Amino acid sequence: MKRLSGLPILIVILMAALFLAACAPAAQPATPTPPAVEEATAQPVETPQVEKTPQAEKTEEPATTEGFTLAPAIAERMAAGKTPIIYVSYHDVSNEFAPFLKAGVEKAVADLGVSAEFVGPVGADAEAQIAELESLVESGVDGLAISSASTDALAPAINRFLAEGIPVVTYNTDNPDSNRLAFAGQDLVTSGYAAAQVLADLLGGEGDIIITTLDAAAQWSIDRETGARNAFDEYPGINVLETINTGTEPQEIYANIENAMLANPTVTGILSLECCSTPAAGEYVKRNDLQDKVTVVGFDELPTTLELIRDGYIAGSVSQAPERQGYEAVRMLVDFLNGKPISDVDTGIEVIDLSNYQKYLGE
Helix, strand or coil: CCCCCCCCHHHHHHHHHHHHHHHCCCCCCCCCCCCCCCCCCCCCCCCCCCCCCHHHCCCCCECCCCCCCCCHHHHHHHHCCCCCEEEEECCCCCCCCHHHHHHHHHHHHHHHCCEEEEECCCCCCHHHHHHHHHHHHHHCCCEEEECCCCHHHHHHHHHHHHHCCCCEEEECCCCCCCCCCCEEECCHHHHHHHHHHHHHHHCCCEEEEEEEECCCCCHHHHHHHHHHHHHHCCCCEEEEEEEEECCCCHHHHHHHHHHHHHHCCCEEEEEECCCCHHHHHHHHHHHCCCCCCCEEEEECCCHHHHHHHHCCCCCEEEECCHHHHHHHHHHHHHHHHCCCCCECEECCCEEECCCCHHHHHCC
């Protein structure tokens, strides 16, 4: 090897070190932690000890709002400290579930000091819902929260409002086909899975089942039924006979369940996918003295459902924290208008049964 002359060994070493440092890649900055979303004052919903599908595990991240520009008039009002004008549109204010959502909206109004009104059509009428929303927009709004009567029908309207610079979030019933800014509600596929799993376990993994729903064609119903059938597929002894589209009128709901039960005398389980066919199924069991032969699992905490759980005619019902959904719908819009990041809010799952119905019924 040729010898380096005239250079002290120490200098050679230093030069080599400097050369290597120059070739090393620059250190990358740490990924910033997304800003925390302010928690609502509503009580968090507990998660039941129910095995869930992989979709149940989610990390909430700030919603993507790129491409949305707040209307100048709304921006000016907020900059001037004006009270936000918010409308919370529900797809059917006449059903028995609506008052729970409305209570959450009213709590948000009291807590947050905003103007928020609970509105919507009587009956799940998409055209009526759109017409009312368009009228409200014409009169002047700062934000809209929408539970869609029809995903397909409402998505273009939601996108139109967003294009006009009006912030829109969804709640209770999501509209993923739209560009809505965020969603507050239950993961419907996961909740359908959880409810079906509860029923299948209560039946010991065997039995003939019917599924009931107010509107089998609605996206919320499709999502819940998808989750339910995924769960039932895991139980070889469970046989789903049919899905009953009950309609929305109380007498019609009961009559359709009764007809389905008479047509399927081997039924040992009923899974109801929403608030209002659940008590009707329990009432059928009660009237026909079938509490030891037919197990009912459904959704929501209507007083009649809770009473039927207490009396042994309904085995369980899955809560989706409706008051929190109404509250979060308002809170997300208020946060957004105040320049804060917003995220989807999963309001969780809790199974109501004989062990805990009292806290819902107030006994």
